[in-house]
Amino acid sequence: MKARERNDLLISWVTLSLAFSLVISDSFLSLMGIAEAIPIAFLAVGTGFIFHEMAHRQMARKYGFHAEYRAWNFGLVFAFLLALISGGRFIFAAPGATYIFAQNISLKQNGKISIAGPTVNIIIGFILFFASLLAFDKFTFGLLFNAAWINFWFAFFNLLPIHPLDGGKVMAWSKAAWAAGIVTAGIMAFFSADLLIAIASLL
Numbered sequence: 762m763k764a765r766e767r768n769d770l771l772i773s774w775v776t777l778s779l780a781f782s783l784v785i786s787d788s789f790l791s792l793m794g795i796a797e798a799i800p801i802a803f804l805a806v807g808t809g810f811i812f813h814e815m816a817h818r819q820m821a822r823k824y825g826f827h828a829e830y831r832a833w834n835f836g837l838v839f840a841f842l843l844a845l846i847s848g849g850r851f852i853f854a855a856p857g858a859t860y861i862f863a864q865n866i867s868l869k870q871n872g873k874i875s876i877a878g879p880t881v882n883i884i885i886g887f888i889l890f891f892a893s894l895l896a897f898d899k900f901t902f903g904l905l906f907n908a909a910w911i912n913f914w915f916a917f918f919n920l921l922p923i924h925p926l927d928g929g930k931v932m933a934w935s936k937a938a939w940a941a942g943i944v945t946a947g948i949m950a951f952f953s954a955d956l957l958i959a960i961a962s963l964l
Contacts, residue, residue: 769832770811773856776837777810778803780844780852785907797903805908808885809915810856813878817859820877824863824870832857854918858925872934875927879916879942886912886949894960910953916946 782802814830821828833856840853861874889909896902920928920943932939949956 763829766829766831769857770814770830773830773832773837774803774806774810776841777852777854777856778806780841781806781907781911783844784852785903797900801900801904801907804904805911808889808908809882809911810854812881812885813915813919814857814859816877816881817874820874821859821861821863824866824874826861826863826866826874828859828861828874830857830859852914852918854915855926868934872931872938875930875934876938876942879920879927879931879946882912882916882919883942883946883949886910886916886946890949890953890957893957906953906957910950913946913949913953917943917950920946 778799779802782798785802785805786798818828818830836853837856840856843851843853859878861871886909889905889912893902893905893909896905919926920931920939922928922932922939922943924930928939928943931942
């Protein structure tokens with residue numbers, strides 16, 4: 762990994778973590794203030810954002826393409842300002858993108874590369890969601906649940922069917938794969954708290 766890519770990932774990680782800390786501190790399930798939310802946001806965004814971009818990168822390289830993450834300065838500023846202005850009620854989760862350097866890439870290849878990130882987010886999200894049921898203290902619960910939610914939100918947002926987000930490229934390749942991904946991610950992104958409470962009440 763080149764120095765520029767590392768720096769872009771680091772800047773994006775920090776910016777998104779600060780933005781998501783506003784969401785976490787405002788959540789009724791978090792039971793914490795901004796000071797407690799910031800370290801949780803950094804750890805949670807680390808699973809959502811970093812693994813999302815690395816999944817794109819590795820899938821592209823599997824096909825023999827060169828791929829690198831590049832930060833989008835406007836997206837970084839917009840993500841933070843939107844979270845600040847909305848009081849943490851909305852996150853613009855597109856601070857950059859993994860660029861694929863390839864002369865010839867098929868719709869199928871581009872679609873599979875694009876869905877790799879959201880798929881990893883959904884898998885990690887479910888693992889962390891169910892792990893949060895076993896949390897033994899407030900910090901652990903806050904970390905696991907919010908990390909799960911952030912992963913689901915990353916998947917949902919990036920699967921919106923518009924270019925240059927992943928959803929536009931996935932939909933061009935397979936509408937079925939796109940629908941399965943965005944419905945699953947959407948349900949968990951918007952109703953994970955309700956589901957968690959319902960499951961916990963049965964235990």
